[in-house]
Amino acid sequence: MEIPYTIEERPDTGLINSKIGIWLFLASEVMLFGGLFSAYVFLRLGAPDGAFHEWGQVLNVPLATLNTLLLISSSVTMVMSWASLKMNNFKQHKIYMALTLLCATGFLVIKYFEYSAKFHHGLFPATNTFLAIYFTLTGLHVLHIIGGMIVIGYFLGPGSRMWATEPEHFINRIETVGLYWHFVDLVWIFLFPVLYLL
Amino acid sequence: MEPCKVTHNSETHHNEPFIRKYIFSVDHKIIGLQYGITSLLFLFFGFCLILIMRWQLAYPEEPVPIVGSLLGGGGILLPEIYNSLGAMHGTIMIFLGVVPLAVGAFGNYFIPLQIGAPDMAFPKLNMASYWSYFIGGVIMVGSFFTPDGPARSGWTSYPPLADIEVGQTIWLIGMVFLITSSLLGSINVITTIIQLRAPGLTWMRLPFFIWSQFVTAFLLLLAFPPLEAAAVLQLMDRLVGTSFFLPSGLIISGEQLAVSGGGSPLLWQHLFWFLAHPEVYVLILPAMGIVGEVIANNTRKPLWGYKSMVYGVVFLGFMSFIVWAHHMFITGMGTAMSSFFQTTTMIISIPSIIILSAMFISLWGGSIRFNTPMLFALAFLPMFGIGGLTGLPLGLAAADIHLHDTYYVIGHFHYVVAPGTIFALFAGIYYWFPKMTGRKMSELLGKLHFWPSLIFMNGIFMPMFIQGLAGVSRRLWDGGLEYAHASGVLQWNEFMSVSAWLLGLAQIPFIINVIYSIKNGEKVGRNPWESTTLEWVAPSPPLPHVNFEKIPQVYHSPYEYSVPDREKDFTPQNEPIKE
Amino acid sequence: MSIHTTTDIKSHVKVYVMVFAALAVLTLVTVGATYLNLSKGEAIFLALSIATVKGSLVTSYFMHLISERAMIRWLLMVTVFFFFVLMFLLTSSLFDQVNVL
Numbered sequence: 001m002e003i004p005y006t007i008e009e010r011p012d013t014g015l016i017n018s019k020i021g022i023w024l025f026l027a028s029e030v031m032l033f034g035g036l037f038s039a040y041v042f043l044r045l046g047a048p049d050g051a052f053h054e055w056g057q058v059l060n061v062p063l064a065t066l067n068t069l070l071l072i073s074s075s076v077t078m079v080m081s082w083a084s085l086k087m088n089n090f091k092q093h094k095i096y097m098a099l100t101l102l103c104a105t106g107f108l109v110i111k112y113f114e115y116s117a118k119f120h121h122g123l124f125p126a127t128n129t130f131l132a133i134y135f136t137l138t139g140l141h142v143l144h145i146i147g148g149m150i151v152i153g154y155f156l157g158p159g160s161r162m163w164a165t166e167p168e169h170f171i172n173r174i175e176t177v178g179l180y181w182h183f184v185d186l187v188w189i190f191l192f193p194v195l196y197l198l
Numbered sequence: 199m200e201p202c203k204v205t206h207n208s209e210t211h212h213n214e215p216f217i218r219k220y221i222f223s224v225d226h227k228i229i230g231l232q233y234g235i236t237s238l239l240f241l242f243f244g245f246c247l248i249l250i251m252r253w254q255l256a257y258p259e260e261p262v263p264i265v266g267s268l269l270g271g272g273g274i275l276l277p278e279i280y281n282s283l284g285a286m287h288g289t290i291m292i293f294l295g296v297v298p299l300a301v302g303a304f305g306n307y308f309i310p311l312q313i314g315a316p317d318m319a320f321p322k323l324n325m326a327s328y329w330s331y332f333i334g335g336v337i338m339v340g341s342f343f344t345p346d347g348p349a350r351s352g353w354t355s356y357p358p359l360a361d362i363e364v365g366q367t368i369w370l371i372g373m374v375f376l377i378t379s380s381l382l383g384s385i386n387v388i389t390t391i392i393q394l395r396a397p398g399l400t401w402m403r404l405p406f407f408i409w410s411q412f413v414t415a416f417l418l419l420l421a422f423p424p425l426e427a428a429a430v431l432q433l434m435d436r437l438v439g440t441s442f443f444l445p446s447g448l449i450i451s452g453e454q455l456a457v458s459g460g461g462s463p464l465l466w467q468h469l470f471w472f473l474a475h476p477e478v479y480v481l482i483l484p485a486m487g488i489v490g491e492v493i494a495n496n497t498r499k500p501l502w503g504y505k506s507m508v509y510g511v512v513f514l515g516f517m518s519f520i521v522w523a524h525h526m527f528i529t530g531m532g533t534a535m536s537s538f539f540q541t542t543t544m545i546i547s548i549p550s551i552i553i554l555s556a557m558f559i560s561l562w563g564g565s566i567r568f569n570t571p572m573l574f575a576l577a578f579l580p581m582f583g584i585g586g587l588t589g590l591p592l593g594l595a596a597a598d599i600h601l602h603d604t605y606y607v608i609g610h611f612h613y614v615v616a617p618g619t620i621f622a623l624f625a626g627i628y629y630w631f632p633k634m635t636g637r638k639m640s641e642l643l644g645k646l647h648f649w650p651s652l653i654f655m656n657g658i659f660m661p662m663f664i665q666g667l668a669g670v671s672r673r674l675w676d677g678g679l680e681y682a683h684a685s686g687v688l689q690w691n692e693f694m695s696v697s698a699w700l701l702g703l704a705q706i707p708f709i710i711n712v713i714y715s716i717k718n719g720e721k722v723g724r725n726p727w728e729s730t731t732l733e734w735v736a737p738s739p740p741l742p743h744v745n746f747e748k749i750p751q752v753y754h755s756p757y758e759y760s761v762p763d764r765e766k767d768f769t770p771q772n773e774p775i776k777e
Numbered sequence: 778m779s780i781h782t783t784t785d786i787k788s789h790v791k792v793y794v795m796v797f798a799a800l801a802v803l804t805l806v807t808v809g810a811t812y813l814n815l816s817k818g819e820a821i822f823l824a825l826s827i828a829t830v831k832g833s834l835v836t837s838y839f840m841h842l843i844s845e846r847a848m849i850r851w852l853l854m855v856t857v858f859f860f861f862v863l864m865f866l867l868t869s870s871l872f873d874q875v876n877v878l
Contacts, residue, residue: 002316003316003317003319003320003321003394004315004316004393004394005319005393005394010393013392013393013846013848014846014848015392015393015846015848015849016393017319017320017389017393019849020319020388020389020392020393020848020849021319021320021323021385021386021389023849023852023853024384024385024388024389024419024852025381025385027419027420027852027853027855027856028381028384028385028419028420028422028423029423030423030856030857030860031419031420031421031422031423031424031856031859031860031863032423032424032426032427033427034423034424034427034859034860034863034864035423035424035425035426035427035428035469035472035863036427036430036431037864038424038468038469038863038864038867038868039427039428039431039442039465039469041864041867041868042462042465042468042867042868042871043442043460043461043462043465045868045871045872046460046462046871047460051460053817061808061811065804065805065808068804069801069804072797072800072801072804073797075797075835075839076793076794076796076797076839078839079793079838079839080790080793083786083789083790083793086783086786087783087786087787088783124438124439125434125438125439125440126438126439126440126441126457126458127458128458128460129440129441129442129458129460129461132434132438132440132441132442132458132461133442135434135438136430136431136434136440140430178839178840179840182835182836182839182840183840185835185839186832186835186836189828189831189832189835190828190832192804192807192828193807193824193825193827193828194824194825194828197807197808197810197811197820197824198820198821198824392848416855420855420856420859424863464870464874465867468867468870472863519859519862520862520866523866523870530874530875531870531873531874531875532873532874532875533873534873535866535869535870535873538866
C-alpha cells in the first residue's frame, strides 16, 4: 500500500501530508499552551495586586537568559542542519544536529539547577499560585524538549540511514522535526518574559 | 498509483499474520471496525450503569435486583456509588461511546472510501489513535476495581469537589489518553480530507458526511487541548498540592484545607466548557452527516440546499467556540458577559436550523423508501428538533436560572444525543453494514428494533421536561423524595425507569440482527442502495489496504438522484455524464 | 520544496544567521528593559511586544511561514484567532463577575 503525497506535493494544495500533519499538531499545541497561558492570566488577575510580581522575584533571570540564548542557538542549528541536507552536505547536517542536541542538553542541565535551587529553598509548586503555574508551564515545556531530543537523537542515529535510500523523504522528515523544535523554542520565547520578567 | 502495483500489494497483504491483520492493523477499515466494536460495547456498558441508577430513582432504597450483590450496602445503591455511576455514565457515553463510534468508527471507515482514497493519510498514527483510546478505556473501566472506586464528581469534574474527592486521579489519567487519541485522530482526518481526495473531487463535490467530519475534526483538534491543560492542572492540584482550582480559606468538614489557596474553581469551568461545548457539536455533526447521506439516498433526490448546509456546518463549527459560558450563567457572571454569550448562543441556533430545515425540505416530493436506515434517519429529525428547541430557553439567562441543573437539562441534551445522535448512528450502521460485510441486515428485525426504541426513548426523556420545569434537581440520589416541590411529578420516575429497561430489551433485536446478518444476511453487490457516492464503487467489503481496484475519477456533485432524461435514477460520482 | 536550488539555500543561510543575531539582541534588550523604571503597564507592553517580534521572526524564517502555502497560513490564522478568543473571553469574564474572587 502506498499513500499518495508522502513525498511529492499534491498539485492543488502544493503540500505533502506530513507538512499538514505537523502544522495541525502544532495548532493543537498552540491551544494547549493557550489554555495554560490563560490560566496564568486568570490567576494573576485574581491574585492580590502585585503578588505575582513579588512571588516571581525568586526566579533566576541570568540563568533563564542564558537558557533563552541556548534555545535560540539550538533553533538556528536545527534549521542549518536542514539547509545542509538541501545543499547535499550530510556530514555538516550531522554536526548541526549534534549541536542542537548539545544546546538542548545544556538547557536541561541549567533547568535542573534552577529547579533544585528552588526546592532547596523550600519553594514548591504548592507554595503559591505563581510557583504552581511556573512549575507546570516550564515542566510541560521541559517534557516537550525531552520529546524533541528523543526524536532528534533518533534521526541523528538509526533514523539517518534513510538518507542513503530515500533522501527526499529524509529531508522532509528533518523539516518536520525542525518545525516542532522551532515551536518549542517559540513557546519559550513567550514563557521567558511572562514568567521571569513581569 | 498504478493499478498493477495495487494488486501486487494487496496480494502480499493477504498473507499477513493474524495479529498484524486484525489486532495491530494499519488498515483504516480494520481500525474503524475496532473502534466500532469497542465503542458499541462501551455504549452498552454505560447504558447498563444508568439502568442500575434508574432502579434507585424509581424505587428509592430498595435492593437492586440481579446486580445488587455487586453494589455492597445490602443491595441498595448507596449515594456515593450512585454518584460514581452517574459520573462514569456521562464519561463513558460521551468519550468512550458516541465520539469514538461517530468519529473513530464511521469517520475512519468511510472517509477514505467516500473521498476515493486508499487509506488514511497516516496509517500508523491511526493505529496509535485507536490503542490510545483503548488504553484510556481500560483505565476508565479499571477504575471500578480500585479500592476507592471510580470518579464521583460528575463527567464535568467541577472543583473544588473534584480536587478532593476520591477516584478522580485515575479519571484524569484516563482522559489524557482519550484526549491524545482524539488529537491523533483529528490530525489524520483533516490531512486525509485535504490531501487524499480522488481526482476531480473538489470541495463542493464532497459528500455532506465528509464536510461534517472535517468540521468535527477541527473542533476536536482545537477544543480538546485546553481541557488537556485543565486536566494537567487538576492533576497538579491532586498530586502535588497546588491550588489552581482551590480558593483561599476553603473549609471542608469544619476544617480549613491546608493549601496555599488563591485559585479559582471558575477557571476549571471555563477551560472545561471551552472543550465541552464544541464537544456537543462533535457529538451532533457526524450524526447530521450520516442522516444527510441516508436521506439523499432514500428520497432519491439531491439534498436540498447542499451549499447552505455546508456553509451552515462550517459556521456552526466556528460559532461553537464562543458560546461556552452559557453553561455558567449562575456562576455570578455579570450582565455584559452573559449578554454576549446569550447573543452568540441564539446566533448558533441559526445554522442548526438551516441544516435541519434543509433536511426536512429534502423530503418534499421525494419517492421515499422506508427501510430501516431511513426510519432511523427520519426519527432523528424531530428528535434532534426537540433537543435543539428545548435548548433555547437554557441559552437565555433568565430562563436558565430556573432550569439550571434540573431534569429539564438532562432531557434537553439527551434528546440531542440519545434519540438524536444515537439514532443517526444506528441509521449509519444499517446503511453501511452491506458495505462492511457484503450482506444486508434483516429488515424485519430492524423494524422490531426501531419502533420500540423510538417509543421508549420518548418515554424516558419526555417526562424529564415535566420534572425539570417543576424544579427537580438532576443530582438527587432519591429522585427528589425529600422535596415538597417535587412531590407532584415524582410518579414519573417509575414510568421513566420502566421505559429505560424496556429500551434495553428493545436492543436485543439489533444485537441478534448484527450477529445473524454477518453470516446469514442477504448477499448484496457493490451498490445495494443504488447510491451515488464513492464508497459504493469499491467492492463489498472493500479490498484490504487499497479499497479500490483503481482510484476513481470524479465527474460531478455527490447527490445526482432522479436527474431528468437519464437512464437510471442515480448517477454515481465516478460516471461521466453523457449528454 | 524541490524548487529550491543550492544558491537559494545559501541565501537562506545568511538570513538564518541574521535572524539568530536579531533574536539574541532582542533577548538582551528585553532583559535590559527590566532595569529601567517602567510602569507595570509599560513593562508588560514592552515585554510582550518584543516576544511577539521574536516569535514572528522564528515562525516566519525558521519555520518558513513567510513562503508557506495559503492553506497552512489559513489554518494558523484560525488557531491564533481561537487562542485569542480563549484568552480574551476568559479574562474579561473575570472583570465582569458579580462576586470578584
